[in-house]
Amino acid sequence: MRKTVAYISFSTLMFSLMEIALKMAGGAFDPIQLNLIRFAVGGLVLLPIAVRALKKQNRRLDWRDLGLFAITGFVCVIISMTLYQLAIVYSPAATVAVLFSCNPVFALLFSYLILHERLGRANLISVVVSVIGLLVIVNPAHLTNIVGLTLAVTSALTFGLYSIISRYGSQKRDLNGIVMTCFTFLTGTVELAVVVLLTHVPVVSHAMGQVGFLKQFVNIPVIQNISWQYLPLLFFIGVCVTGGGFAFYFLAMETSDVSTASLVFFIKPALAPILAAFILSEQISLPTIIGIVIILLGSVITFIGNRSKSIRSEMGQPVYPEKEREREPGESLISKVKSYNSNVEDED
Template identity: 60%
Template sequence: MKKVFLYVLISTFMFSSMEIALKSVQGVFSPIQLNLLRFFVGGLVLLPIVLRKKSPQMLTSKWKSIGIFMLTGFLCVVVSMTLYQMAIMYDQASTVAVLFSCNPVFALLFAFVILREKMSRLGFISLVISIIGLLIIVNPANLTNPLGLSLALGSALTFGLYSIVSRWGSQKTGFKGLAMTCYTFIAGSIELLVLVGISNISAVAKFMNSVEWLKPFAYTPALQNVSLHYFWILLFICVFVTGGGFAFYFLAMDHGGVSIASLVFFIKPGLAPILAMITIGDKIALNTWCGIVVILIGSVITFIGSRLEQKNSELED
């Protein structure tokens, strides 16, 4: 169990610094380009580790497995992370970090619907408390940035769906979290590369420029501004934040289940805004502080519930 919480700790720190790192290169790389770079490199970093391990017996056909990776890649890399990148463009890093952290709420609901997993009483209480905390932070009665809010929540919803589809895919293919993450990154990067190529076709780019919300995607570059000047920040984003953060998150999910892995996104709302305040000077409002405290209370309840479930399962064994 100590190893599981070490995975959670590492993943939490990596994910909590994600918005800060991405905000620091805003305007240098387009959202699609940065996604392509960080998930492709992140996938390549994980690939030798995955290949070094003994491959499990594939539980489904090779082509069906590829189809599953294309699905998880599309949900995570193409949809969720693109919405996430755009949310960072239109809102504060600290706000996006907190809103994205509600993805376990959606993950638990999708787990109930798709995987038929039961939700414990403490898990449900934690869920309600966390939602209350997020509502305090969002403050629906006084919305100042509905676009940034919508993009961040859309990213959280689709990432929650991706988390559960990835677990389902793991059951179907026999691949565990690290391998699923690696192949998801590579598949999603291929899909993004195809979209980048399409966006550079003159007729397509002309159409995109005629539609307001599609303009940022026209003529998306692949390697523009990739140079030694941005080497260290790209290394941190691609290798540590993307490769390391996601890998340890799914390792925690493999060994501890959804509830334990979800602690990453329950602790992140408390840590990410503080890091953003210290490093890039984000101002944190009073309602945000109050919401953070409420969400952390929900995290403690989740932790207690997980410990009780573990003790009960040990007694049954």
């Protein structure tokens, strides 16, 4: 139990400092360059743990696995995390942290739309509550930072999509979370490196320079400003925050369960703005505070629902009692569950 608490505490602290550290590094590094560095380092930090997990499974990666990593790497690193990095440039770190923490809400919606998984009552309520919290923070009636808020919300949305693709792929290919995350990071880094190098090709850079919003992505630097002066900050971002944060999150999952480990993402919306206020002296507006409280309420509802499901599953009771009540006399539970075409593990 002490190990689990330590793992969750470290992971929560690292994830809550993520936007702050990236904001601090933003003045010295290009956003895409920083994205490339941190996922390269983070993937390498996770690699020994992932290799150990594969050996324990007596499993070798094949071309189909690499194809899956190519998809998850593209959605996670190139799309979601690039939008996330740009959101930190245009918005306060605390705002991005809170909005991005809502990505599990989008994951639930994608699981329903794509995988046709059933939304439990608790998660359905959580989605509604979290969306209300998002609207309070964004405040559509008085938008002052359309670009930053759009980038942050789109980043959370696409990360939710990545989560569902990753979970579906890992189940199909029998790959655990640490292996999926590690090779997603490494493959996404390779893909992003190709994109960065393309911006240095004269024909490509000239064409990008003709488009207003693409001008900032011409000749993206690779090693610029990587020096002893910034090495401690890059070490913290790559090794501690990206690599260590995810590593300890998965270690917490191994020593407890998914719902307990997910406390990391439930605490972050409250802790990150406090840290941003102390470290970056960011002002937290009243609507943001109200939105944070509402989102935390939604997170608590999700956590309680997931714990309840986990306990019922361990005790051999139906995960969805209402389905048991609806079962017709003489009809087996298995046939009823099949008729609903649901997955009892639809909410991690």
